[in-house]
Amino acid sequence: xxxxxxxxxxxxxxxxxxxxCLFTVSxxxxxxxxxxxxxxxxxxxxxxxxxxxxxxxTIAGKEFNLADYAPNAYTKTDAILLAEYCYGYYENMRSDYxxxxxxxxxxxxxxxxxxxxxxxxxxxxANDHYNKYPLEFLNMSEEPGYExxxxxxxxxxxxDQKDEIFEDFSGxxxxxxxxxxxxxxxxxxxxxxxxxxxxxxxxxxxxxxxGPDAEAESTLVFRQETGKTLELDVHSTAYRPEGNNGVNRFxxxxxxxxxxxxxxETIEEYGELTAVHATWRNAVLTPTIVVSQNVLNxxxxxxxxxxxxxxxxxxxxxxxxxxxxxxxxxxxTANYGFGYQFTYNRVEDPNDLYxxxxxxxxxxxxxxxxxxxxxxxxxxxxxANMSESDVLDTLYMYLPVNTNxxxxxxxxSGTTKAQMLELSETVYKDSNKINGKYAEELFASVDxxxxxxxxxxxxxxxxxxxxxxxxxxxxxxxxxxxxxxNLNTEYETLTAIYPVKESDMVGDTEAICKNLKxxxxxxxxxxxxxxxxxxxxxxxxFRYQQSDYEAIDCTIFDNTNGDKWYELDEDPYxxxxxxxxxxxxxxxxxxxxxxxxxxTVIAVISDPIDVIPEPTPPIGMEDEVPWLTIVLLLAVSIGxxxxxxxxxxxxxxxx
Numbered sequence: 001x002x003x004x005x006x007x008x009x010x011x012x013x014x015x016x017x018x019x020x021c022l023f024t025v026s027x028x029x030x031x032x033x034x035x036x037x038x039x040x041x042x043x044x045x046x047x048x049x050x051x052x053x054x055x056x057x058t059i060a061g062k063e064f065n066l067a068d069y070a071p072n073a074y075t076k077t078d079a080i081l082l083a084e085y086c087y088g089y090y091e092n093m094r095s096d097y098x099x100x101x102x103x104x105x106x107x108x109x110x111x112x113x114x115x116x117x118x119x120x121x122x123x124x125x126a127n128d129h130y131n132k133y134p135l136e137f138l139n140m141s142e143e144p145g146y147e148x149x150x151x152x153x154x155x156x157x158x159x160d161q162k163d164e165i166f167e168d169f170s171g172x173x174x175x176x177x178x179x180x181x182x183x184x185x186x187x188x189x190x191x192x193x194x195x196x197x198x199x200x201x202x203x204x205x206x207x208x209x210x211g212p213d214a215e216a217e218s219t220l221v222f223r224q225e226t227g228k229t230l231e232l233d234v235h236s237t238a239y240r241p242e243g244n245n246g247v248n249r250f251x252x253x254x255x256x257x258x259x260x261x262x263x264x265e266t267i268e269e270y271g272e273l274t275a276v277h278a279t280w281r282n283a284v285l286t287p288t289i290v291v292s293q294n295v296l297n298x299x300x301x302x303x304x305x306x307x308x309x310x311x312x313x314x315x316x317x318x319x320x321x322x323x324x325x326x327x328x329x330x331x332x333t334a335n336y337g338f339g340y341q342f343t344y345n346r347v348e349d350p351n352d353l354y355x356x357x358x359x360x361x362x363x364x365x366x367x368x369x370x371x372x373x374x375x376x377x378x379x380x381x382x383x384a385n386m387s388e389s390d391v392l393d394t395l396y397m398y399l400p401v402n403t404n405x406x407x408x409x410x411x412x413s414g415t416t417k418a419q420m421l422e423l424s425e426t427v428y429k430d431s432n433k434i435n436g437k438y439a440e441e442l443f444a445s446v447d448x449x450x451x452x453x454x455x456x457x458x459x460x461x462x463x464x465x466x467x468x469x470x471x472x473x474x475x476x477x478x479x480x481x482x483x484x485x486n487l488n489t490e491y492e493t494l495t496a497i498y499p500v501k502e503s504d505m506v507g508d509t510e511a512i513c514k515n516l517k518x519x520x521x522x523x524x525x526x527x528x529x530x531x532x533x534x535x536x537x538x539x540x541x542f543r544y545q546q547s548d549y550e551a552i553d554c555t556i557f558d559n560t561n562g563d564k565w566y567e568l569d570e571d572p573y574x575x576x577x578x579x580x581x582x583x584x585x586x587x588x589x590x591x592x593x594x595x596x597x598x599x600t601v602i603a604v605i606s607d608p609i610d611v612i613p614e615p616t617p618p619i620g621m622e623d624e625v626p627w628l629t630i631v632l633l634l635a636v637s638i639g640x641x642x643x644x645x646x647x648x649x650x651x652x653x654x655x
Contacts (some may be wrong), residue, residue, distance in 0.1 A: 045085060050102060050152035051141050057081070060224055071149055075106040079120075079182050079197045084222070087175065087203070088210045094162050096210075099155035101135065103182065108148055113137040115185040115436055117192040117608070120155055121588060123178045124168040127601050129277050129454060130180055130589045133157060175203040178227045180589075180603030190421070190437050191584060196605045200225040232260040232587060232606040235529060236413075238613030239517040240549055241465030243488070247548065250618055253463045254549040255494070255517055256582060256611060259526065261537035262590075270602070271594030273497055276542050277454045280585040280611070282447040283434065284578065288416075289324060289398040289554065290615055291574040292406055299558065299568070306398050310427050311441055313394045323557040326576050392576075396441050397423060399615065406574060407553075410521040411615040420612075435583050444578070453544075454591075457497035461546050463517075465490045467619075498541040500530060516541060521614045542587075547580035551618040575618050582611035 057064045059080055069080075079101050086096040101120060105111070111118070118135040134156040141150040157165070169175045178200040183192035205211070205219030236258050245253045262273060289306070296303040301321050314320075399419055403409040420438050424431075428439030434446055466489045494517060504516055505527065513520050518541070530539050554574045558566045586608040593599045 045098070045100070046138055046154060050139055050150050051143060053083075053100075053152065054081075054102060054150070066143065066146060069104050069106070069149055070146070071108050072106045075104075077107070077109060077182075077184065077193075077195045078104050079179055079195075079199065080104050082177050082179055082199070082201045084175065084177070084201070084203050086207055086210055087169075089206060089212045091166075093210055094159075094166060097157075097162060097166075099157065099177070100138075101153045101155060101179075101182065103151040103153060103184075105149055105151060109184075110187040112185045112187055112436075113140075113151070115192070117183065117185045117436060117584065118153070119183045119192070120153075121180045121183070121194075121603060122155075123180070123589075123603065124165050124176060126176055126178070127599075128168075129601060130178075130603050131161075131452075132183075132279060132586070132588065133161070135182070135184075173204060177201045177203070178603070180227070180229050181605045183586075183608065185436070191608045191610065194586075194605050194607050196229055196231060198227050198229045198603075200227045227603065229603045229605050230262070230266065230590065232262075232604050234258050234260045234585075234587060234606045234609060235522075235525065236585070236609060236611040236613075237518040237522040237526065238611075239513070239519055240616055241463050241490070241492075242619070243465035243467035243490075244619055245464040245548070246466055246489075250550055250552050252549045252551075252619065253465070254547045254579065254613055255461060255463060255543055256545040256547065256580075256613065257518065257541050257543045258585065258587075258609075258611070259500075259518075259529070259539060259541050260587070260606075261529070261533040261539050263537055266602075267538060267592070270592035270600045271598070272592065273457065273499070273538075273540055273590060274593040274599065275454055275456045275591035276497060276544070277588045277590070278542075278544060278586065279450045279452045279588060280582040281435065281450045282580060283583055284444045284446075284580050286396045286442060286444045287392055287576050287578050288615075289395065289574055289576050290401060290406055290411060291398060291556075292404060293400040293402050294404055295556070295568070295573045296400055299556075300560070302556075303400070306395070307427075309395065310398075310423065311394065311396055321558070321560045323559065324554050324574065324576075325557060326552040326554040407617050409617065410519070412521060413612045413614045416612050416615060417610065438583075450584075455496045455542075455544055457495060459496040461494045461496065461543055463492045463494065463546070465492075494543060496543050498543070500539045500541060502534065505530060517543070519614050519616075545580075545582065549577070549579045549613070549616070551575055551577040551616065553618045577615045577618075579613055579615065581613070584608040585611045 051066065054064045062068075081102040083100040083102070085098040085100060086093070088094060088097060114137060116134065118137070119132045120135055121130050121132055123130045135153040136156050138152045138154055140148050140152070179197045181194045181197050183194045185192045201222055201224055203220065203222040205221055206216075207220045208216070208218040211219065236256070238257065239255045240252045244251055267273070291306075296306075299322070305320060305322055397419060399411060399415060401409060401411055401415065420442055423442065424433065424437065424439040428441050431439040431441055434440055434443060440446070498516075500516065505512060507515070509520060509523050512518075513523055518526055533539055552575060554576050556568045556574060558568055587604045587606050589601050589603050591599050591601050
């Protein structure tokens with residue numbers, strides 16, 4: 001009885017309100033009076049069911065029929081309608097305003113409907129840049145045979161975003177919404193899939209009570225149009241110059257780029273590519289150890305110590321079998337110094353004294369130790385300068401790599417990503433997840449907001465590479481004290497958008513990568529991509545960010561016997577690195593400019609990707625200068641000269 005009374009009340013209220021905030025399509029209301037009354041009087045429009053909303057509506061010129069949206073294996077997920085709700089003429093009406101998206105899922109794909117990665121790509125003016133807005137899932141169809149076929153989402157708009165939309169529509173007779181695509185996260189996937197929608201919904205008039213005359217009846221109508229989109233297959237790469245960037249001896253410039261192919265017919269129609277609109281979320285990885293898996297297998301308990309202590313603050317001492325030690329230059333020290341460190345070689349002979357060449361003022365970066373340097377260094381200058389902040393007391397990630405020598409091995413980005421996912425699901429399974437996938441412990445910092453930027457083709461990046469001159473120049477620099485004259489510093493300016501030419505692909509791998517500024521580890525994939533597209537497409541490199549990459553070669557100490565720390569004899573076998581990554585990088589739209597200087601903005605359909613540059617060995621790790629050999633040879637030479645002169649001197653006296 002109560003249900004009957006409630007239903008009657010709803011119908012009465014509907015009759016009184018008529019078409020409150022209704023959408024009319026070809027003189028037919030989008031929402032039924034019943035749905036509108038239910039929304040206004042009871043729980044709000046967010047709670048109305050997707051099928052109730054669509055019943056009686058007209059979509060693409062045809063009255064909605066559920067049978068037209070039956071499941072099938074051939075149609076991709078699509079947004080069938082963008083509904084504008086209660087757009088108001090006056091500013092004080094904006095709080096009621098909302099946008100709702102109705103999605104057809106014909107293949108019954110399983111989606112993570114609560115993911116923060118579910119978004120809509122939308123422009124509110126023709127030939128304008130697009131924005132991404134989060135989608136809030138409301139409900140789905142539950143009709144037998146149509147379970148999960150139709151979804152209802154709300155576009156999450158902040159007050160500022162609503163103001164921006166209203167500003168776009170100010171003074172215009174029509175309100176233009178071009179939905180280029182929707183991004184939905186499939187279950188089990190890392191990144192969302194971007195579905196091509198390419199529908200423009202053009203509204204005019206006002207719902208009853210929301211126009212300039214509050215007493216006027218509804219004049220709200222809309223029509224559907226088709227816009228233009230461009231589908232891009234986006235791949236990432238990163239490039240680092242040979243030398244450091246001047247920050248310190250172990251920090252390099254890292255150039256982040258993506259590449260994609262644009263159909264030549266598009267370029268012929270609209271002109272050259274002149275701007276790219278992209279978004280991504282910056283994050284910096286925690287210091288991470290790269291170590292040979294062979295070394296981990298060789299020394300009993302080494303990998304167990306690494307794995308078992310991930311995420312554990314070990315402090316400055318502890319009962320460990322192994323220690324990791326790396327030299328790091330003080331950030332506040334710009335000069336290069338000169339000196340020797342006298343060190344006992346406890347691997348071969350505890351009494352054997354050898355000389356180690358030092359550049360600059362060093363501090364220690366140590367993980368998992370019980371004072372491994374104590375009793376190891378006779379003159380530990382670098383340790384004496386170390387502060388508590390220089391001690392790496394917590395290790396969150398390490399990368400085991402299948403190579404005997406890490407000094408010339410470029411770690412595939414997939415290796416880093418796989419380890420991040422593995423640790424996020426095991427060691428850090430209960431932690432908060434960044435973008436819903438990576439444990440927050442894996443990052444030293446994460447930007448709160450996404451970078452959202454339009455980069456034009458005439459914008460430039462400058463790469464710095466400072467390297468030492470030849471071996472003898474390095475040696476004599478220590479004696480002259482004029483170190484700057486023994487450094488080679490190169491600056492190279494690069495445009496942000498570069499169309500790859502056939503001539504760029506001539507030469508050996510190293511030369512091509514250096515010319516195009518792509519990673520050597522990415523070359524084979526890049527070449528295959530270029531060769532498969534070069535006939536009908538233009539492959540573009542889009543350089544969008546420059547960051548710092550830090551890498552320091554690392555030494556492992558062994559204390560398994562419990563008496564003294566010994567340096568392991570594999571060299572080089574590990575290093576520590578830290579880098580910036582770009583999460584959910586996505587190209588939103590691109591701009592083309594023709595010979596008449598007319599610019600056309602075209603929405604892009606591309607799946608977001610995580611850009612994780614390849615870890616590379618530290619500067620000079622694979623080409624260490626044999627300073628001891630040089631010093632000894634010099635000493636022998638000088639000694640020989642001295643002995644020869646002495647012999648000659650006494651020979652003259654005896655004559």
